[in-house]
Amino acid sequence: MAAEQALLSTEIVNRGVEASGPDAGSVTFSVRVRRRLPDFLQSVNLKYVKLGYHYFINHAIYLATVLVLVLAFGAEVQSVGGPTDLWSKMCDGESYDLLTVIALFGVLVFTVLIYFVSQPRPIYLIDFACYRPSDEFKVSKQDFIDLARKSGKFDEPSLEFQAKILQSSGIGDETYIPKAIMSPANCATMKEGRIEASTVIFGALDELFEKCRIQPKDIGILVVNCSLFNPTPSLSAMIVNHYKMRSNILSFNLGGMGCSAGIIALDLAKDMLEANPHSLAVVVSTEAITFTWYNGRNRSMLIPNCFFRMGGSAVLLSNRRRDFPRAKYQLEHIVRTHKGSDDRSFRCIHQKEDDQRLKGIAISRDLMEVGGHALKTNITTLGPLVLPVTEQLLFFAMLMWRTVFGGPDGSKPYIPSYKLAFEHFCVHAASKNVLDELQKNLGLSDRNMEASRMTLHRFGNTSSSSIWYEMAYLEGKERVHRGDRLWQLAFGSGFKCNSVVWRALRRVKRPTRNPWLNCLDQYPVRT
Incomplete structure (x- = not known):
C-alpha cells in the first residue's frame, strides 16, 4: 500500500502498433506517472492568470471609463467655481460652460447606459x-x-x-x-x-x-x-x-x-x-x-x-x-x-x-x-x-x-x-x-x-x-x-x-x- 501511494517517476513505455480499430497503425504507449495530484504550489502558468484577468477586464473597462468621466465632469464644474457659480453662469446665458457640462454629462449617461445594456440578464x-x-x-x-x-x-x-x-x-x-x-x-x-x-x-x-x-x-x-x-x-x-x-x-x-x-x-x-x-x-x-x-x-x-x-x-x-x-x-x-x-x-x-x-x-x-x-x-x-x-x-x-x-x-x-x-x-x-x-x-x-x-x-x-x-x-x-x-x-x-x-x-x-x-x-x- 505504501508503494502504491508513493510518487512514481515518469516512464514512457512503447507497447507496439495498434492492430485494429480507429487507431489502427498508430504507435501505442503507456505513461507511468505519480498517482497523486501534482503540488499546485510548485508552478503557476501565467497565461491562465492572464485569461482570468481578461474575463475580469471585459466588465471592468466600463466602470473605469465611468470613473474617468466622473472625474472630468467634476473638474469641469470646479473650473467654473463650483456648482453654484456654474448655475449662475448658465442662468446668465454663458453657452460655452453650458454646452461643455451638457456634453460631459451626456457622455457619462450614455456610457452608464451602454454598461447596463451590455450586461447579461x-x-x-x-x-x-x-x-x-x-x-x-x-x-x-x-x-x-x-x-x-x-x-x-x-x-x-x-x-x-x-x-x-x-x-x-x-x-x-x-x-x-x-x-x-x-x-x-x-x-x-x-x-x-x-x-x-x-x-x-x-x-x-x-x-x-x-x-x-x-x-x-x-x-x-x-x-x-x-x-x-x-x-x-x-x-x-x-x-x-x-x-x-x-x-x-x-x-x-x-x-x-x-x-x-x-x-x-x-x-x-x-x-x-x-x-x-x-x-x-x-x-x-x-x-x-x-x-x-x-x-x-x-x-x-x-x-x-x-x-x-x-x-x-x-x-x-x-x-x-x-x-x-x-x-x-x-x-x-x-x-x-x-x-x-x-x-x-x-x-x-x-x-x-x-x-x-x-x-x-x-x-x-x-x-x-x-x-x-x-x-x-x-x-x-x-x-x-x-x-x-x-x-x-x-x-x-x-x-x-x-x-x-x-x-x-x-x-x-x-x-x-x-x-x-x-x-x-x-x-x-x-x-x-x-x-x-x-x-x-x-x-x-x-x-x-x-x-x-x-x-x-x-x-x-x-x-x-x-x-x-x-x-x-x-x-x-x-x-x-x-x-x-x-x-x-x-x-x-x-x-x-x-x-x-x-x-x-x-x-x-x-x-x-x-x-x-x-x-x-x-x-x-x-x-
Missing part, C-alpha cells in the same frame, strides 16, 4: 431537487459484495479486489444501486437503462415542480446530461413526452461528457437564458449505471463499479426579474477548462471493451496527475474573478519578486487562499483519495470538505449530480446565509474541470423536501 436559481431512491435499493458494502457473488458475474479475485477498493473508498453502508445490476441476467440493456433513467429523472422533476409550484408547460428551456446512456429518442424527448411540455421548448441532450457535465449543462442553459428573455430553464443531471455496469475481470474497469451509485438532480433557473424575491441564488461565474488536446488527458477515462469484449469504463493510472493539472488551470483562471484584491496584490508582489530577484532553492510561490473567496465548497465527490489530495493542495479545512465527504459516504459518486447533493447538505445544515458564495467544482472525462460560483440571495432555511432529512442528524460522521 441575471440568472437566478429558484430551487433544485435531488432524487433519493427508496430503501429497497439501499446496499451496504458487504451487501454489495454478497450480491455480486450471488450474481455469478465475477470470479473470486475480482470480488476480493472490489471489496478492497470499497473498504478504503469513503463510501458508507446506505448507498443505492438498481436491483437489475446484481441479477444473473444481462442488465446492460436499453430497457433496464430506461427504467433507471426514468425513475431517477421523473422522481427529481416531480419534486422540483412541487417545490417551485410551476407547471411543466411553463418551462421554455430543457437541458439534460447523462454521460453514458444515450437512447433514441433522447432523454430530453422522454421528459417532454412524459410531462407533455409545449412544442416550442428548446431542448438539449448532452452525452459522453463525464462527471463535470452538470456544469456544462448549466453553462448551456445560461447562454440560452441570455438569448431568450423572460424564460424558465430546467437542467437535469444523472447517470444510468445499469446500462454501463461492468461484469468482467479488468481491474481498471472494475473501479467505477465500486464508486458509482444511483442518483440525479433537477435545477430550475430563471432570468425573469419577478422571480428574484423567491430565488435562492444568483449565478456569478462559470469557468470551464478542457484538456482534451493532450492525449494522456483524453484517454485517462475511456469507455471501451476488454479482452472478452465486455464494455466498461477504464480508469487510467494517470488520472490523479491529469486531473491535478486540469484543476490547477481552472482555479488559476477563476482566481482573478473571485479572490479579494489584497490576496491578488500579494500574489503578484511575491511572483514579481521571485521573477526579478529569484528565490531560495525549494521555496514556493505564494498561493492565494480560496477560503477567503468562498464560504462554502461543493467539490465533486469522486473518491476519498481525490478529496484528500484536493484538501491538501487547496489548503481547505475539514469543515470546507464536509459536504463532499458526507455526500460520498451517504450517496456515493452520483456523477454530475453529486455537487447538488452537497449543496442540499449545506442547506439541510442551515449553513447558507445571505451574501455567501458557494463554489461548485467538478471534473470528468475528456479531461475537463469546471467551476460555477453562486451567491446566496437570502438565508436558506432547512427545506421541507431534502434528500438528507431522514439522516441529517447523524452527520458528519468519521470516514
Whole structure:
C-alpha cells in the first residue's frame, strides 16, 4: 500500500502498433506517472492568470471609463467655481460652460447606459431537487459484495479486489444501486437503462415542480446530461413526452461528457437564458449505471463499479426579474477548462471493451496527475474573478519578486487562499483519495470538505449530480446565509474541470423536501 501511494517517476513505455480499430497503425504507449495530484504550489502558468484577468477586464473597462468621466465632469464644474457659480453662469446665458457640462454629462449617461445594456440578464436559481431512491435499493458494502457473488458475474479475485477498493473508498453502508445490476441476467440493456433513467429523472422533476409550484408547460428551456446512456429518442424527448411540455421548448441532450457535465449543462442553459428573455430553464443531471455496469475481470474497469451509485438532480433557473424575491441564488461565474488536446488527458477515462469484449469504463493510472493539472488551470483562471484584491496584490508582489530577484532553492510561490473567496465548497465527490489530495493542495479545512465527504459516504459518486447533493447538505445544515458564495467544482472525462460560483440571495432555511432529512442528524460522521 505504501508503494502504491508513493510518487512514481515518469516512464514512457512503447507497447507496439495498434492492430485494429480507429487507431489502427498508430504507435501505442503507456505513461507511468505519480498517482497523486501534482503540488499546485510548485508552478503557476501565467497565461491562465492572464485569461482570468481578461474575463475580469471585459466588465471592468466600463466602470473605469465611468470613473474617468466622473472625474472630468467634476473638474469641469470646479473650473467654473463650483456648482453654484456654474448655475449662475448658465442662468446668465454663458453657452460655452453650458454646452461643455451638457456634453460631459451626456457622455457619462450614455456610457452608464451602454454598461447596463451590455450586461447579461441575471440568472437566478429558484430551487433544485435531488432524487433519493427508496430503501429497497439501499446496499451496504458487504451487501454489495454478497450480491455480486450471488450474481455469478465475477470470479473470486475480482470480488476480493472490489471489496478492497470499497473498504478504503469513503463510501458508507446506505448507498443505492438498481436491483437489475446484481441479477444473473444481462442488465446492460436499453430497457433496464430506461427504467433507471426514468425513475431517477421523473422522481427529481416531480419534486422540483412541487417545490417551485410551476407547471411543466411553463418551462421554455430543457437541458439534460447523462454521460453514458444515450437512447433514441433522447432523454430530453422522454421528459417532454412524459410531462407533455409545449412544442416550442428548446431542448438539449448532452452525452459522453463525464462527471463535470452538470456544469456544462448549466453553462448551456445560461447562454440560452441570455438569448431568450423572460424564460424558465430546467437542467437535469444523472447517470444510468445499469446500462454501463461492468461484469468482467479488468481491474481498471472494475473501479467505477465500486464508486458509482444511483442518483440525479433537477435545477430550475430563471432570468425573469419577478422571480428574484423567491430565488435562492444568483449565478456569478462559470469557468470551464478542457484538456482534451493532450492525449494522456483524453484517454485517462475511456469507455471501451476488454479482452472478452465486455464494455466498461477504464480508469487510467494517470488520472490523479491529469486531473491535478486540469484543476490547477481552472482555479488559476477563476482566481482573478473571485479572490479579494489584497490576496491578488500579494500574489503578484511575491511572483514579481521571485521573477526579478529569484528565490531560495525549494521555496514556493505564494498561493492565494480560496477560503477567503468562498464560504462554502461543493467539490465533486469522486473518491476519498481525490478529496484528500484536493484538501491538501487547496489548503481547505475539514469543515470546507464536509459536504463532499458526507455526500460520498451517504450517496456515493452520483456523477454530475453529486455537487447538488452537497449543496442540499449545506442547506439541510442551515449553513447558507445571505451574501455567501458557494463554489461548485467538478471534473470528468475528456479531461475537463469546471467551476460555477453562486451567491446566496437570502438565508436558506432547512427545506421541507431534502434528500438528507431522514439522516441529517447523524452527520458528519468519521470516514
